[in-house]
Amino acid sequence: MAESETINTRASAARVLDQVVSGRRSLNDVLAPGLRNIADGRKRALIQELVYGTLRWYYQLDAMLQCLLNKPLKKRDSDLRCLLLSGLYQLTRMALPSHVAVNETVQAARILDKSWATGLVNAVLRGYQRNSVQLEADIGDSLVALYAHPGWLIERFRHDWPDDWEAILQAGNQRPPLSLRVNRRQITRDDYLTLLQDEGIGAAPLAHTLDGIKVEVPVPVNALPGFDEGLVSVQDAAAQQAAGLLELAPGLHVLDACAAPGGKTAHILETEPDLASITAVDVDERRLRLVEDNLERLGLTARVLHADAAEPDSWCDSHSYDRILLDVPCSATGVIRRHPDIKLLRRPADIGSLVSRQAQLLSAMWSLLPAGGMLLYTTCSVLADENERRIGVFLEDNPDAVEQEISASWGRPCANGRQILPGDDDMDGFYFACMRKRF
Ligand SMILES: C[S@@+](CC[C@H](N)C(=O)[O-])C[C@H]1O[C@@H](n2cnc3c(N)ncnc32)[C@H](O)[C@@H]1O
Known part of the structure; x- marks a missing residue:
């Protein structure tokens, strides 16, 4: 049988969603395998739309589903739950004839081997159609449902950005350029x-x-x-600011300490062809291969090193880097519009451990910088603990560090460093702090 007859887009999307929602896997890791055997471009595009859209609006759709179900579904029916959420996504946010959305979603229940649930899927989706106005009013009091973000994240945005938190949440739900x-x-x-x-x-x-x-x-x-x-x-416009802030010049030695997949390494090399050297380090071997692939595609060369930047004694015996870019692992709360699965996968306790790793990496990289050298610290986070507060603590603990003010046409100055909030001039959320080591 031809592939187009055998692939059911709604069932495929539900399976991918289930791996994110119940399996707590990253969308990047599960979407590509989920699409691997689907040659038809339109089917692939529809599955992507269903998966991204359902994750983007997950907290709102879930609030609706809870109102529409008489009793919660069993844990073993998590794929069916994802199918229902994607059915609601089609009805609420996709320009599809509603009978197509309902019929196709009901059929997909059979493909998931849940023929017993076709009546339930039909009843839930038709229930939404009958009562959509009332249902939307009922969930409208909940910020979690209204802004489709988890409560703890809403609170953190509100605390750190009292004037901008709603704009941040709305930007997180937009389709990225x-x-x-x-x-x-x-x-x-x-x-x-x-x-x-x-x-x-x-x-x-x-x-x-x-x-x-x-x-x-x-x-x-x-x-x-x-x-x-x-x-x-x-590459987003926000990420494109890093190379310009490094004050690159011929003959400099540059270290990109958390380099994979290599977007900023490549931009540095494209910007300044006459560097003395550039070393791209990452602890994740699989991601490091992406650095190599990207450099090869772009016709660029760097020393690519699989190593732990927090333990430089094991791989670095010189203090000769004039510039260090430290693009640390972070909560990625500035790029939720590109990775809506972050809203489900990130947990409040993650922030504390990320902040500790960032402190460790910062201190290790600072120890490698010679007097007069510059370190650029960046995150794609909007949380002050990972950004201005982190740099504030670092400057207090390291009197040989002098912050270099960033004056730019983009972003906003913070107590330390400069922040782009998601949606500012249609950019991703990003943070930058430049520090020089005193002579
Ligand atoms: C935000 S991403 C970097 C993005 C990259 N700079 C770019 O522009 O394409 C953070 C990277 O830090 C890496 N990382 C995390 N801990 C590390 C460590 N201890 N040493 C080196 N790399 C690390 C992760 O594997 C991840 O690839």
Whole structure:
């Protein structure tokens, strides 16, 4: 039988969702295998839409589902629960004829081997259609349902950003733009814009960047002209600020301490072709291979090292890095619009352990920096504990560190460092702090 006849998109999406929701797996890890045997591009796109959309609105859809079910589903029916959530997503947020959404979702219950539940799926979805206005009013009092974020995260945003927390939550629920970084070693931004135009892909220069382009309607990367040949990479405008802050110059030695998948390593090399050296370190061997793949695609070269940046004695015997980029592992609360699974996977206790790792990495990397050298600390978080408070504590503990003020057209100054909030000029949330070591 042809693949298109055998693949049921709703059932496939429910299985992927179940691995995230119940299996607590990262969407990055489960989506690609879930799509592997599906050749039909439209089916792949529909599964992605169902998965991303359901995760983006999970907390709202879940509140509705709880009102619509007479009794909770059994744990073993977690795939069915995901199917119901994605059914509600289709009815609430997708421009599909509602009878198609209901019928296809009911059919998918059979594919999941839950024929007994077809009546239940039908009743829940039809129940939503009959009572949607009342249902939306009933859940409207809950901030968790209204903003579709977990309560603990809403509280943290509210505490750290009393004037901006609602905008942060709303930005987290938007679809992200497709932002590109042109490889200026190979082509100018204007010439690449012309290539896009020739392919009928609408695009414009990305604000606050020298190399960035915003594509009007996202397309798969393999539809981008010259992607395989390294003319362009995918990178948000916020992440594109790091290379510019490093004050790169010919002859400098640069260390990118948490480098994978290599977006910033590559941008550094594209920006300054005459560095004396660049070393890209990461503790995750699998992710480090992505650095190698990206560099190869872009025609760039770096020393790529599998090592723990928190233990530099085991791999580094010199103190000769003029610049260190420390793009630490973080809560990723600034990039929720790109990774909606973060809302389900991150737990309050994670923040404390991330902050300890960040402190360890910062202290280890500072020990490698010679007098006069610069360290750029970055996160894709909006939480003050990982950002301005972390740097505040570090500056207090290290009198040889001097903060270098970042004046820029983007973001907002903090007590220490500079923050871009998600949605500011349509960028991801990102934090930057620049420190020099005293002579
Ligand atoms: C935010 S990501 C880096 C993104 C990367 N700079 C880019 O622009 O593509 C953080 C990285 O830190 C790495 N990491 C975490 N702990 C580390 C450690 N102790 N030593 C080195 N790398 C580490 C993770 O494997 C992850 O790849």
